[in-house]
Amino acid sequence: MTSEFGKVGVLFGGRSAEREVSLMSGGGVLAALQSKGIDAHGFDPAQRSLAELAAEKFDRVFIALHGRYGEDGTLQGALEQLGIPYTGSGVMGSSIGMDKVMSKRIWLSHGLPTPRFIVLDSKTASVEELRKVPDELGLPLMLKAPHEGSTIGISKVTSAADMQGGFELCAKYDEVVLAEEFIAGRELTVPVLGAGRNARALPIVEIRAPQGNYDYQNKYFSDDTQYLCPAPLDDALTQKIQTLAVRAFNAIGCTGWARVDFMLRATDNAPYLLEINTSPGMTGHSLVPMSAKAAGVSYEDLCVEILRSADLDLHSSKDWKPV
Incomplete structure (x- = not known):
């Protein structure tokens, strides 16, 4: 089995604000692949050049980078040029998935539910523009840097004065700021594996953070956050949310794997799409491995399955052809 993969590069670290998380993810993936007898080697694009990547002559790479320069389509384009098969979505799927605003616009065009939103220019938004946002979206509301992840560049606004x-805070990270309607309810996430009509949803994870604050500390380091997997939902609602996750995945043109985040509105159990992560975390606290475990798939076997999906033909044939 291991010989089919040849020499494998695990790309982790990178230059984004999520570097530290990526180092944890990549370390776990590298150890998992090596434990399966795969000839896997770590590679940090922040410390080594693309020329060095090409010189390594990897037969395929596992992308464990998060955020800009790794999850946003830029690296995917370079790997296409180098002819190196890679895990995850292709150039377009990665680029759209990394942009919360564009993801929401595409989901809306497909009739998929996502919270109402306003896009603000980080440099030119006036005091008057900011004043009008709570009038339109209500309070509380969320402000987000659309190209960041791991709860970096996010703020909950509970009063107009905030x-x-x-x-x-959000403008420090991005050229625009996404103002989003706050959906009060349960926080859910759904991993999706595969591509097109073969895409499948894994068990749903419900996240219950202290005081409902699923921030960077509670996401990666705290043991106080509770995770329920499979989430305690009835069969019909479970099926509805998993189907919606696959539709969201395919609408963006994703392939390989991703994780789709939801809010389930408390008043009526209506699910709302928040974002999609095309290179999700693979740390000890990460949700994709947790979901896979509930489906009977070990961390190591999950890494191998994702690695097996690295295929340049898959990216070129499926990318940006929504099902």
Whole structure:
């Protein structure tokens, strides 16, 4: 089995704000692949050049990078040029998935539910524009840097007086700030594996963070956050959410694997799409391995399955052809 993969590079670290998380993810993936007898080697694009990557002559690579320069289509384009098969979505799927605003626009065009939103320019948004946002979206509301992940560049606004400070925090990370309607309810996430009509959803994970604050600390380091997997939902609602996750995955043009995040509105159990992660975390606290375990798939076997999906033909034939 292991010989089919040849020499494998595990790309982790990188230059994004999520570097530290990526180092944890990549370390876990590298150890898992090596434990399966795969000839896997770590490679940090922040410390080594693309020329060095080409010189390594990897037969395929596992992308364990998060955020910019690894999850946003830029690296995927370079790997296409080098002819190196890679895990995850292709150039377009990665680029769209990394952009919360574009993801929401595409989901809306497919009739998929996502919270109402307003896009604000980080440099030119006026005090008057900021003042109008709570009037339109209501309070509380969320402010987000659309190209960041791992809860970096995000602020919950509970009063109009909080708008300026929350906006300035998010504006540090991005050229635009996404103002989003707050959906009160349960936080859920659904991993998806495969591509096109073969895409399948794994068990749903429900996240219950202290005081409902699923921030960077509670996401990666705290033992106080509770995870329920499979999420305690009835069969019909489970099926509805898993189907919606696969539709969201395919609408963006994703392939290989991803994780789709939801809010389930408390008043009526209506699911709302928040974002999609095309290179999800693979740390000890990460949700894709947790979901896979509930489906009877070990961390090591999950890494091998994802690695097996690395296929340049898959990217070129499936990328940006929604099902």
